Amino acid sequence: MVSSILPLKIEAVTVRRGGRQILGPIDWVLDGQGLTILMGPNGSGKTTFLRVMHGLERVGRGQIAWNAAAGDVRARQAFVFQTPIMMRRSVLDSIAYPLLLDGVARQKAMTEAEALAAQMGLGGLLNQPAQAISGGEKQKLALARALIRAPDVLFLDEPCANLDGRATKEIERILTEVRAGGTRIVMSTHDIGQARRLADDILFLHHGRLIETGPKAAFFEAPKTPEATAHLNGDLIP
Amino acid sequence: MNDILQGLSQAAQLVITGDADLVEITALSLQVSLGATVIASVIGLPLGAWLAVNRFRARRFVIALLNAFMGLPPVVVGLIVYVLFSRSGPFGVLGLLFTPTAMVIAQVIIITPIIASVAHQAIRELWADYHDLLISLNATRGQRIRTLLWDGRRALMTASLAGFGRAIGEVGAIMIVGGNIDHATRVLTTAIALETGKGEFGMALALGFVLIAVAVLVNLGVHFLSRTERGSRW
Amino acid sequence: MKLTSLALITGLALAPIAAQAEILRLSVTTSFANSGLAEVLLPEIQKDTGIAVELLIVGTGQALALGAAGDVDAVLVHSRAAEEKWLAEGNGTHRREIMYNDFVIVGPAADPAATAQTSLATEAFAKIADTQSAFVSRGDDSGTHKMELALWASAGVEPAGDWYRAVGQGMGAALNTAAGMDAYILADRASWLNFGNKAGLAITFEGDPSLFNQYAYLPVNPAKHPHVKAEAAQKLEDWLTSPRAKDLIEGYKIADQQLFVFNATDK
Numbered sequence: 001m002v003s004s005i006l007p008l009k010i011e012a013v014t015v016r017r018g019g020r021q022i023l024g025p026i027d028w029v030l031d032g033q034g035l036t037i038l039m040g041p042n043g044s045g046k047t048t049f050l051r052v053m054h055g056l057e058r059v060g061r062g063q064i065a066w067n068a069a070a071g072d073v074r075a076r077q078a079f080v081f082q083t084p085i086m087m088r089r090s091v092l093d094s095i096a097y098p099l100l101l102d103g104v105a106r107q108k109a110m111t112e113a114e115a116l117a118a119q120m121g122l123g124g125l126l127n128q129p130a131q132a133i134s135g136g137e138k139q140k141l142a143l144a145r146a147l148i149r150a151p152d153v154l155f156l157d158e159p160c161a162n163l164d165g166r167a168t169k170e171i172e173r174i175l176t177e178v179r180a181g182g183t184r185i186v187m188s189t190h191d192i193g194q195a196r197r198l199a200d201d202i203l204f205l206h207h208g209r210l211i212e213t214g215p216k217a218a219f220f221e222a223p224k225t226p227e228a229t230a231h232l233n234g235d236l237i238p
Numbered sequence: 239m240n241d242i243l244q245g246l247s248q249a250a251q252l253v254i255t256g257d258a259d260l261v262e263i264t265a266l267s268l269q270v271s272l273g274a275t276v277i278a279s280v281i282g283l284p285l286g287a288w289l290a291v292n293r294f295r296a297r298r299f300v301i302a303l304l305n306a307f308m309g310l311p312p313v314v315v316g317l318i319v320y321v322l323f324s325r326s327g328p329f330g331v332l333g334l335l336f337t338p339t340a341m342v343i344a345q346v347i348i349i350t351p352i353i354a355s356v357a358h359q360a361i362r363e364l365w366a367d368y369h370d371l372l373i374s375l376n377a378t379r380g381q382r383i384r385t386l387l388w389d390g391r392r393a394l395m396t397a398s399l400a401g402f403g404r405a406i407g408e409v410g411a412i413m414i415v416g417g418n419i420d421h422a423t424r425v426l427t428t429a430i431a432l433e434t435g436k437g438e439f440g441m442a443l444a445l446g447f448v449l450i451a452v453a454v455l456v457n458l459g460v461h462f463l464s465r466t467e468r469g470s471r472w
Numbered sequence: 473m474k475l476t477s478l479a480l481i482t483g484l485a486l487a488p489i490a491a492q493a494e495i496l497r498l499s500v501t502t503s504f505a506n507s508g509l510a511e512v513l514l515p516e517i518q519k520d521t522g523i524a525v526e527l528l529i530v531g532t533g534q535a536l537a538l539g540a541a542g543d544v545d546a547v548l549v550h551s552r553a554a555e556e557k558w559l560a561e562g563n564g565t566h567r568r569e570i571m572y573n574d575f576v577i578v579g580p581a582a583d584p585a586a587t588a589q590t591s592l593a594t595e596a597f598a599k600i601a602d603t604q605s606a607f608v609s610r611g612d613d614s615g616t617h618k619m620e621l622a623l624w625a626s627a628g629v630e631p632a633g634d635w636y637r638a639v640g641q642g643m644g645a646a647l648n649t650a651a652g653m654d655a656y657i658l659a660d661r662a663s664w665l666n667f668g669n670k671a672g673l674a675i676t677f678e679g680d681p682s683l684f685n686q687y688a689y690l691p692v693n694p695a696k697h698p699h700v701k702a703e704a705a706q707k708l709e710d711w712l713t714s715p716r717a718k719d720l721i722e723g724y725k726i727a728d729q730q731l732f733v734f735n736a737t738d739k
Contacts, residue, residue, distance in 0.1 A: 056373060074376040085371040088364075088389040097385075098375050325542030325697055333699070335543055336497065336528065419497075419526040432529075435644030436506055437651075437669035 005066045005073045005152045006184060007031035008053060013062035015048055015208075023048045023208040025062060030153070030186065034200035035179045037216075038188040039228075041237055045208040046188035047082070050155050053186065054079045075102070077153040078146035082161055084138040091133065092117060092126040095144045102149070113148060120144045120174060136167025143174060147183075154178065156187035160194065172198060192232060196220060204228045206237070245443025249451075252444055260445075264452060267425040270338050270412070271405040272456075274345035275353075278405075279398045282350045286357025286397070287383045287390075290365050301358065307351035312344075316411030319344045323415065336417040341425070344411040349401035356400050360393035361386050392464060399457055406453050426452070493524035496704045497544040499535035500527050501615055502642040504548060504687065507573070507662025507731055509724050516720060521707050531614035531642065539563055539690065542697030546705045547690045551615035555688055564690040565702075570712050571721050571732045572686045575619060577677035578647075578664055579605070579656035585676075587656070593680040594627040601629040606655035610646050611638025619685065620658045626682075647673075660685055665726040686735075712736065 007029050014024035023045045030036070030053065038046050051057040052064065054077060066073040087094050096113035100106065117123055120140050125133055130141060139159055146154060156175075160168040175198060179185055189195055195202065195216075202219040204212040206227045212219065223229045230237045252260045289301060321327050323335045323343075334340045364386050372382050387394065409427035416423035418432060426449040433442035504510065505527060514525050528538060532549045539547040540563040547564070549555060555567055577587055577596055585605040587596035600607055601624075609631070610617040624631045639649050643663045650657040651671035659667075664675065689712055691705040711717060713736035721734045 054374060056370060072376075079370075079374045081370060085367065087368065087371070087385075101375060101377050101381055325699065327541075330542070336526070417526075417528045419528060422495075422526050434648070435502065435642050437644055437648055437667040439669060 014060040035185040037199035040205035044205040078151040080156040082157040084142035086130040244440040248444035249447040275402040278350040282353030286354040290361040312410035316414035340415040341412040353401040356397035499544040503660040505529040533613040575683040579676040581674040587677040596677045597627040604635040608650040608657045609638040
């Protein structure tokens with residue numbers, strides 16, 4: 001058994017953009033099991049933090065380090081963007097694409113993609129152009145594409161931001177299964193109800209800093225900071 | 239106005255009777271221009287994609303150069319190719335001057351910048367869409383370029399067609415390097431120049447209409463083929 | 473499937489034209505090509521000698537330059553001074569006169585410069601200059617252009633001014649320009665008779681022996697360019713100076729007018 005790419009150690013990481021510090025300094029360790037929800041008001045740095053962890057963002061100071069013994073860490077994590085990026089390919093080809101990058105034989109890749117698509121409820125859309133399906137279907141497709149490599153860690157940036165209740169429920173069902181399968185999940189959401197339904201633990205970001213972390217129950221029942229309290233009450237925080 | 243009508247009817251007559259000379263020069267026009275388009279596409283499309291994906295110091299300069307070369311005067315290209323392939327030139331021993339091969343070479347030089355430049359534009363847009371995804375999926379540089387070329391193939395076809403359009407209508411360069419030799423290197427454009435020189439405007443126009451029709455047919459044919467592909471694969 | 477068809481097209485484009493007959497490249501002046509005589513002679517040459525003559529139709533200057541570079545096997549032009557200079561530079565083996573035709577002055581049918589009332593070409597040119605009538609010059613260093621310049625010089629006129637338009641193009645294009653401007657122009661008779669866009673133009677002056685236009689055949693020097701087909705060039709020269717060529721050349725008529733006079737002599 002190959003060792004996990006975890007833990008991910010984040011030490012005093014900052015991100016600057018346009019001469020302004022938009023994130024950090026942040027210290028945190030991603031490890032263990034479960035599903036972590038990243039919360040915070042708009043502009044608090046949720047997306048940037050997720051992108052930093054996935055390696056999409058240039059870090060100013062500080063450093064992030066995956067478990068060095070794990071070898072190639074990039075191929076063993078996946079990211080689902082808030083606005084799903086749809087390729088100019090069919091649904092089936094899109095899901096199989098990461099496997100083709102890995103050099104998996106086309107026939108085998110297609111069989112696996114087809115099975116996963118069926119599991120995710122995309123079985124009827126295999127030959128549709130990916131760019132022509134509905135918003136909820138696109139998000140499921142993006143999720144399937146992220147999962148087909150069976151990643152150790154899955155990042156999701158507000159995966160249900162623009163979805164209706166039914167589609168949201170579908171995504172949540174899949175995420176629960178993925179979590180049960182042992183994949184470590186980190187996702188952001190502005191939906192407090194969703195956080196209550198899915199989270200094992202919570203990270204709360206404010207002005208680019210991680211001001212509160214802890215298990216779900218503690219966070220929702222007794223938030224330690226006035227900002228988190230206000231956020232949970234639905235108040236706007238300056 | 240009369241000349242145009244006469245040209246049209248003469249064109250119809252040539253086409254209907256299947257005039258042997260017309261068939262010969264039209265076939266050579268297609269052979270030279272399609273050949274040049276294929277070669278220039280093989281060079282220009284990956285070059286355009288590569289420029290869209292890679293950041294390097296001289297990138298802006300290379301792109302500016304490419305855009306400038308889109309306007310290369312064919313006559314100058316023709317002259318340079320002539321000097322290079324003349325018996326007295328560095329490649330004279332190849333004996334390629336006044337052959338269709340020399341015409342293809344000149345046209346490749348003329349249209350490669352066009353194809354690369356249009357491809358660069360198209361791929362840059364697609365790359366902006368795909369950037370985060372391909373980085374996230376850990377695609378190698380080669381995989382990125384191959385993915386962009388494949389997914390952008392419809393836009394790239396437009397790039398190749400733009401190159402073909404320039405090639406099939408080009409006269410300055412192929413006149414010099416081909417020599418407009420009857421039954422050897424005469425193509426539609428050089429034949430038109432010849433007929434115009436003889437004051438045979440009716441014939442010149444007739445050939446001109448055939449040239450336009452050929453260009454339109456090739457474009458329609460390519461679009462038809464791409465539509466078939468869309469139907470079966472998408 | 474797609475790749476094979478691409479490869480096929482590329483292959484086609486690069487494949488040399490299949491050569492059944494021996495090919496000889498001959499650079500000739502536009503005026504010769506425009507006369508239409510080539511279309512009569514070339515099939516007969518192929519029939520009699522097996523040589524497929526490929527014509528490169530250019531101005532005299534370029535025709536000689538192609539020969540000097542070794543890009544053609546022989547040259548057929550009409551500009552004696554330039555030919556002799558070319559030979560002196562070692563570009564060819566010799567010069568063989570084949571035939572002549574003549575130049576005519578073409579102008580507006582109404583002949584505003586009254587060139588028809590003169591008897592010498594130089595006088596006609598002087599009148600055009602005096603009356604400042606529009607005149608189109610080839611301006612391309614061709615044999616016709618050189619002849620025109622020589623005529624201006626003997627007429628004692630420095631051709632310049634609004635009325636004198638040098639177009640820098642071949643005979644046909646220059647005639648098109650003259651037709652468009654209703655201008656005088658010096659043209660070889662063959663090109664004029666074959667010209668399809670005469671508009672309001674007509675011959676206003678002809679017949680002066682100084683307007684005769686001698687065509688000569690000059691094989692490229694194989695000592696300078698070993699790849700030239702000297703043997704085929706010799707065969708073609710023999711044919712062009714033969715009685716058979718004489719019959720064909722003198723029998724070639726446009727609008728019932730004989731265009732060329734055969735005057736090759738035995739060596």
